[in-house]
Amino acid sequence: MIEKINQALAEAGAKAAAAADAAAVEQIRIDYLGRNGLFPALSKEMGSVPPEERKDTGRAFNTGRNKVQELIDTATARLASADGGSGEAIDLSLPGRRWKTGRKHPITMLADECVAIFRRMGFIVAEGPEIEDIFHNFDALNTPQDHPSRDPQDTFYFNDGRILRTQTSPVQIRVMESHEPPVRIVAPGRVFRRDTPDATHGMNFHQIEGLYIDKGVSMADLKSILQTFATEMYGPKVKIRLRPHFFPFTEPSVEYDFSCIMCGGKGCPVCKHSGWIEIAGAGMVDPAVLKNVGYDPEVWSGYAFGMGIERLAMLRYRIPDLRLLYENDVRFLEQF
Ligand code: 2NL
Numbered sequence: 001m002i003e004k005i006n007q008a009l010a011e012a013g014a015k016a017a018a019a020a021d022a023a024a025v026e027q028i029r030i031d032y033l034g035r036n037g038l039f040p041a042l043s044k045e046m047g048s049v050p051p052e053e054r055k056d057t058g059r060a061f062n063t064g065r066n067k068v069q070e071l072i073d074t075a076t077a078r079l080a081s082a083d084g085g086s087g088e089a090i091d092l093s094l095p096g097r098r099w100k101t102g103r104k105h106p107i108t109m110l111a112d113e114c115v116a117i118f119r120r121m122g123f124i125v126a127e128g129p130e131i132e133d134i135f136h137n138f139d140a141l142n143t144p145q146d147h148p149s150r151d152p153q154d155t156f157y158f159n160d161g162r163i164l165r166t167q168t169s170p171v172q173i174r175v176m177e178s179h180e181p182p183v184r185i186v187a188p189g190r191v192f193r194r195d196t197p198d199a200t201h202g203m204n205f206h207q208i209e210g211l212y213i214d215k216g217v218s219m220a221d222l223k224s225i226l227q228t229f230a231t232e233m234y235g236p237k238v239k240i241r242l243r244p245h246f247f248p249f250t251e252p253s254v255e256y257d258f259s260c261i262m263c264g265g266k267g268c269p270v271c272k273h274s275g276w277i278e279i280a281g282a283g284m285v286d287p288a289v290l291k292n293v294g295y296d297p298e299v300w301s302g303y304a305f306g307m308g309i310e311r312l313a314m315l316r317y318r319i320p321d322l323r324l325l326y327e328n329d330v331r332f333l334e335q336f
Helices: 002-018 022-032 038-048 051-082 106-120 169-178 219-234 287-292 309-317 322-326
Strands: 183-192 204-214 240-247 250-259 276-285 301-308
Touching: 002 022, 002 038, 002 051, 022 038, 022 051, 038 051, 106 183, 106 204, 106 219, 106 309, 169 183, 169 204, 169 301, 204 219, 204 309, 219 240, 219 250, 219 276, 219 301, 219 309, 240 276, 250 301, 276 287, 276 309, 301 309, 309 322
Parallel strands: none
Antiparallel strands: 183 204, 204 301, 240 250, 250 276, 276 301
16 A cells, blocks of 8 residues: 555656646646545545554555645646746736847948949959958058058067958959959958057958959049049038048059038038048059059059048948947947
């Protein structure tokens, strides 16, 4: 008899541990404690137990029955906590939590828009590695050995001599190395410069560079795509101007400005009362760069330009401080 009780207890324990829902637990209660269950049946058998065994058998019976009840209670609590913590009933009338889907970052939005504008003008997108070698980032671009941009104070170097690219030009070098002209590409992406971050400078920023190599390309072609870009990006009233400059990889080189997007060129704090905003640099690709990638400079010529995406985004969305773009504060990001 005691053996039967212990066996029933072991079975009920295994079933209770395996029970996956409230119905399974209730079935255990019916099978063992219910009116036609095992324990009431055992109770009836008590009469046939010899008198000298009755005391121990009765004690085993009571302990067994209580244990089964305990098993049922534990299983019920376990299931309750699995579907909602404290086992309290779930209030189905409460409103659901809104799912935040997120959106594109303003830098991505601006980069996409630049790419779309240049694609409409026949450019295709090229991409390349952020970790570069000295050849593609500096040597091929005709950068002198003693140029300050090569200094470890300005460029991030790895121990093996590789670097984080300082511009996306190496992407364009790679395309020219592997493709015959004509070439008409834009290279958007993240670039890295060793700087102390402030309102207009960070340790990395995003750039889009363009390159067009063909027969008989001139500065007039460069000017026209820069004007078209300005019009598409900031509207029909925006003018451009080119100023002489120097880059090792272009000759002649220019910096170019857009007429101030905030004041329309009349003068305001954003353009420092000049009416113009400096956008970036450009020029005719230096013959030395063409030679470095195996193009004949007597046959081919072309222009290249580069601009900072953060700068374009700040003007487009009137963002006063570059650092806002990197803090990932949702209150800022959800405005775009
Ligand atoms: C700037 C100026 C510039 C280029 C980038 C370039 C690329 C090749 C050959 C020649 Cl492969 N030039 N890129 C040219 C002039 C200016 O960027 O201020 N960027 C933010």
